[in-house]
Amino acid sequence: MKFNKTTEYAFRILSYMAIEESRSYSVDEIFEKLHIPYRYLRKLMTNLSKSNFLYSIQGKNGGYKISGKLEDIKLLNLIEVVDPDYLVSNCFFGIENCSRESTCIMHDQWDGVRTHINTILANTSLADIKQGNNQNKIVLNTFHSLKT
Amino acid sequence: MKFNKTTEYAFRILSYMAIEESRSYSVDEIFEKLHIPYRYLRKLMTNLSKSNFLYSIQGKNGGYKISGKLEDIKLLNLIEVVDPDYLVSNCFFGIENCSRESTCIMHDQWDGVRTHINTILANTSLADIKQGNNQNKIVLNTFHSLKT
DNA sequence: CTTATATAATACCTAGAGGTATCATTTATG
DNA sequence: CATAAATGATACCTCTAGGTATTATATAAG
Numbered sequence: 001m002k003f004n005k006t007t008e009y010a011f012r013i014l015s016y017m018a019i020e021e022s023r024s025y026s027v028d029e030i031f032e033k034l035h036i037p038y039r040y041l042r043k044l045m046t047n048l049s050k051s052n053f054l055y056s057i058q059g060k061n062g063g064y065k066i067s068g069k070l071e072d073i074k075l076l077n078l079i080e081v082v083d084p085d086y087l088v089s090n091c092f093f094g095i096e097n098c099s100r101e102s103t104c105i106m107h108d109q110w111d112g113v114r115t116h117i118n119t120i121l122a123n124t125s126l127a128d129i130k131q132g133n134n135q136n137k138i139v140l141n142t143f144h145s146l147k148t
Numbered sequence: 149m150k151f152n153k154t155t156e157y158a159f160r161i162l163s164y165m166a167i168e169e170s171r172s173y174s175v176d177e178i179f180e181k182l183h184i185p186y187r188y189l190r191k192l193m194t195n196l197s198k199s200n201f202l203y204s205i206q207g208k209n210g211g212y213k214i215s216g217k218l219e220d221i222k223l224l225n226l227i228e229v230v231d232p233d234y235l236v237s238n239c240f241f242g243i244e245n246c247s248r249e250s251t252c253i254m255h256d257q258w259d260g261v262r263t264h265i266n267t268i269l270a271n272t273s274l275a276d277i278k279q280g281n282n283q284n285k286i287v288l289n290t291f292h293s294l295k296t
Numbered sequence: 297c298t299t300a301t302a303t304a305a306t307a308c309c310t311a312g313a314g315g316t317a318t319c320a321t322t323t324a325t326g
Numbered sequence: 327c328a329t330a331a332a333t334g335a336t337a338c339c340t341c342t343a344g345g346t347a348t349t350a351t352a353t354a355a356g
Binding site for chain 3: 026027028042043045046049056057058059060061062063
């Protein structure tokens with residue numbers, strides 16, 4: 001039931017950058033704080049700016065900023081871009097033609113789970129995460145990793 | 149949130165074999181009814197009998213039978229064997245040291261989802277699936293595939 | 297205008313889940 | 327007891343998410 005790595009990374013990156021939403025963050029800084037493989041992080045940051053969650057400032061003293069208001073960026077929006085397959089209505093049994101006309105026995109229950117997850121993701125914005133962050137919750141780990 | 153292929157296969161196999169719980173099923177028959185890659189299915193059947201959900205009858209006219217009572221075999225038992233990682237309490241953000249002492253902001257909500265899924269899996273036995281099967285629900289698809 | 301420091305683009309590598317292929321073993325039956 | 331029809335064991339192949347490496351481009355600032 002867990003997300004793929006890329007989604008976890010994206011969630012952590014944006015959650016971290018939400019702490020001081022208006023300033024810019026370099027890849028190096030994010031790398032120091034979150035522990036995401038350096039070069040993969042670079043690639044992911046580029047993707048996140050291509051998909052307009054961030055915008056990039058190139059050249060010396062460059063970096064990335066969150067684009068848009070925190071309360072408008074829901075986790076659901078992120079996962080839609082980063083792992084669009086995640087919320088596709090897959091049949092519990094993996095049956096291809098399990099649809100509304102003739103559903104498998106687990107269909108309704110599984111739909112309940114899907115809705116549950118969907119609701120959480122749709123109702124949690126970066127603003128919510130930022131706020132939770134001020135209540136001795138951790139959003140990120142502070143491991144220090146080495147560049148590779 | 150979806151299961152891996154092997155889990156889906158295992159669910160379908162056992163659900164199918166529950167229809168006539170007391171007779172034996174050959175790999176060939178299961179292959180004809182469910183559409184699971186033939187040789188992978190063979191391997192999986194052997195694993196399922198090694199882990200005692202099935203027992204195998206070797207030699208001519210051989211096959212597999214479900215071992216034990218349908219109501220005692222919960223989907224949870226199956227997934228525990230076939231994909232033990234699935235229900236491990238992974239942090240929402242993939243943070244390694246997110247634990248009870250200091251949890252991430254999504255911890256409780258994510259735990260709710262985990263419990264939801266867990267409850268479904270723990271409360272659904274092969275007997276339940278068999279019963280649902282008698283109410284114009286599909287448990288299996290009837291595609292006919294070719295051996296490879 | 298050169299240099300240092302940042303991101304962008306692109307191509308390649310790797311491990312593991314899923315899938316194949318081959319040969320060995322068991323056993324019912326003529 | 328020979329054969330056919332089943333499962334068992336084992337080794338290999340393949341595709342993709344995740345991870346690396348290298349080169350190109352942008353820009354602040356001395």
